[in-house]
Amino acid sequence: MAPVRRSPKGRTTLWLGSALLLLSFAMAGSYWWIQHPMGGPDTPVDLEVEPGQSARQVAQSVAEAGLSVSPWLLYQWFRWSGESRLIRAGSYEIQPGTSPAQLLRKLVDGDQSLARLRLIEGWTFRQVRAELARTTTLKAESAALSDAELMDRLGVPGTAPEGRFFPDTYTYAKGSSDLTVLRRAHAAMRKRVEAAWNQRAPDSPLKSADELLTLASIVEKETGRAEDRPMVASVFVNRLRIRMPLQTDPTVIYGLGERFDGNLRRKDLQTDTPYNTYTRAGLPPTPIALPGRDSLMAVVQPSGSKALYFVARGDGSSQFSETLADHNRAVDKYQRKAAR
Structure with missing residues (x-):
């Protein structure tokens, strides 16, 4: 019997069928590989x-x-x-x-992948920088910069950094520059201060948004309970109106810087510095900490009290007085007796 001869057309059809079969296998294999988990560690x-x-x-x-x-x-x-x-x-x-x-x-x-950085109400800028140094998920681009160089990199040359960053929790991609996070915090504080300044009381003695920020930082450091903020703010606002020294310990402590050992002495209150509000009238030259939103709002909308004094009760709250005589009695009741 003579052998069967395949026509060129038949051979082409067979070749195409084989090629399509191989292609389908390749595509199936590729699909499996694309969808299959990659190897690697268990973490x-x-x-x-x-x-x-x-x-x-x-x-x-x-x-x-x-x-x-x-x-x-x-x-x-x-x-x-x-x-x-x-x-x-x-x-x-x-x-x-x-x-x-x-x-x-x-x-x-x-x-x-995201990480978080939390800036706390009442922190100083020194504490902010320390927190940045501890945060390993950020690129420490600010570490080698002075405060002045850092603010220049943020686009606000000549501005003191204290109090200029809004205390909040900031989410960022791991490996981001710490300057990126600081830039966001700075913009957030500027926005909050502007909003508060636009809501200030008509008779406010504050002359600028910077003064608002400075006084809010003092209120932040002086307040043990959130509900006392409007009253604490009213004391300082009332004092500013009559040009009475603010006489607030946190500003003196801030002026001492690293020399402060946790014990504020009489000589500290009597030693003149730009931040000693016992020896100098008016506000200190810069904020002393990061104020939160409630402190900003308390300063522009303080309680309508006539109080000029307050003293800690020992439970986180404060006793407010309109006269020095009442204040002395409150000091005797809540502090002198407690010290005996």
Whole structure:
């Protein structure tokens, strides 16, 4: 019997069928690989994508971060997806079990790993800088800068940093510059001060928003209970109106700086410094701490009292008096007897 001869058309059809079969196997394998978890440690892996990195460099960074994946295959997936140019710079936390498809979606969405920094009401700027130094998830770009250089980098040259940053909790991508967080906190304080200044009482003795910020910082440090803030503010506002010295210990303590050992002595109250409100009338030259929103609002809308004095009761609250005689009696009741 003569052998069966295949026509050129038949051979072409067979070749195409084989090629399609191989292609379908390749596509199935690729789909499995794209959806299959990448190998790596059992703990989250931190990935840094720098601005300007190419998709090839990002794929290499993924492998170098500790994930068991072929950089070449990952790069080909980035290209094949059509989204390689949409990958965003930032800090990412890659969870165990993440697939190449999930990874790309995270990078394109900019789903960065976040950390938090909390600035506390009543903190000084020295405490703010100490907290920044302790925060390892921030790039410490401010560490080598003086206070003046730092404020210049924030775009407010010649401004003292004390009290200029709003106390709040700030969320940021890990690896962000600490200057970025400070810039946000500074903008937040400026916005809060402007809002409070626009709501000031018509008869307020304060001449500027800066004076508002300074007095609010004193109220913040003098208040043991939130509900006392409007009354504490009214005492200082009343004193400013009649040009009576503020005579507030927190400003003296601030002026002592690192020399303060926790014990405020009579000689400290009598030693003149720009921050000694016993020896100098009016407000100190700068704020002394970070005031919160309630202290800002208390200063622009204080209680309508005539009180000129207050003394701590020992439970966090204060006793307010309109006359010196009443104040002396309150001091005798709440402080002198307690000291006996």
